[in-house]
Amino acid sequence: MKREIIQTLDGSTTIHISEWDECYHSKHGAIQEARHVFIKNGLSLFQNQKVAILEIGFGTGLNAFITLLEAKKMQQTIDYVGVEAYPISADEVLKMNYVTELEATQESAIFDMMHESNWEKKNVLNDDFTLTKRKQFFEEINDENKFDLIYFDAFGYRVQPELWSTAIFEKMFKALKQNGVLVTYAARGVVKRSMIEVGFTVEKLAGPPGKREMFRALKNQLK
Numbered sequence: 001m002k003r004e005i006i007q008t009l010d011g012s013t014t015i016h017i018s019e020w021d022e023c024y025h026s027k028h029g030a031i032q033e034a035r036h037v038f039i040k041n042g043l044s045l046f047q048n049q050k051v052a053i054l055e056i057g058f059g060t061g062l063n064a065f066i067t068l069l070e071a072k073k074m075q076q077t078i079d080y081v082g083v084e085a086y087p088i089s090a091d092e093v094l095k096m097n098y099v100t101e102l103e104a105t106q107e108s109a110i111f112d113m114m115h116e117s118n119w120e121k122k123n124v125l126n127d128d129f130t131l132t133k134r135k136q137f138f139e140e141i142n143d144e145n146k147f148d149l150i151y152f153d154a155f156g157y158r159v160q161p162e163l164w165s166t167a168i169f170e171k172m173f174k175a176l177k178q179n180g181v182l183v184t185y186a187a188r189g190v191v192k193r194s195m196i197e198v199g200f201t202v203e204k205l206a207g208p209p210g211k212r213e214m215f216r217a218l219k220n221q222l223k
Helices: 030-040 062-073 090-094 105-116 166-175 189-198
Strands: 003-007 013-017 050-056 077-083 122-126 129-134 147-152 176-184 201-206 213-219
Touching: 030 062, 030 176, 050 062, 062 077, 062 105, 062 129, 090 105, 105 122, 147 166, 166 176, 166 189, 166 213, 189 201, 189 213
Parallel strands: 050 077, 050 147, 077 129, 147 176
Antiparallel strands: 003 013, 122 129, 176 213, 201 213
8 A cells, every 4th residue: 555754733744545545643743642642641640650561553653752752751661562563664764753843862863773673572772661563463462461551553443443343452451451551542432332342441531633532441340
């Protein structure tokens, strides 16, 4: 499928898939969306802690990079696992403007390391952040009781409904530790029903710019 780099409304870049008319991040602002969904409503719940994170859709590395930057402020130690079936190319990485838009030039080498580091291996990016990238389809995930937080950032239900199925959320529920949290930009009723069916307690929260609502799902009961 054809992919092109576009600029979102907050000035940050993303990748657009023409065939689906689908983007890796919100057209209303890639950075704004990442900060609101995954940092404000996810990572911030774990201040001053060691946090094991699973990202569903590593993509451009934006969520991982912002997490690294924000974790410093919140005095967190991060063990980050990013799952991606179709990694982006080195050329596409070079066209992402996150380092400049986030005013993080001092961490530009780390952003490069995120993409250049080996897959299927735990890579130490700094004293407080490790990254493991797994080239894997989401249905192949079989972790159990491993993560505190899941960033669920798959392509939208409109284009890939199979990624939002009860079977996938069953895997997410099992992958989380007790009292773990899953955050996603999505807010469809069918998604909420699948989450509840596997045991999650689901909260509807205000969404990022351009989107009215989003979900946060809590694993606060045994199943």
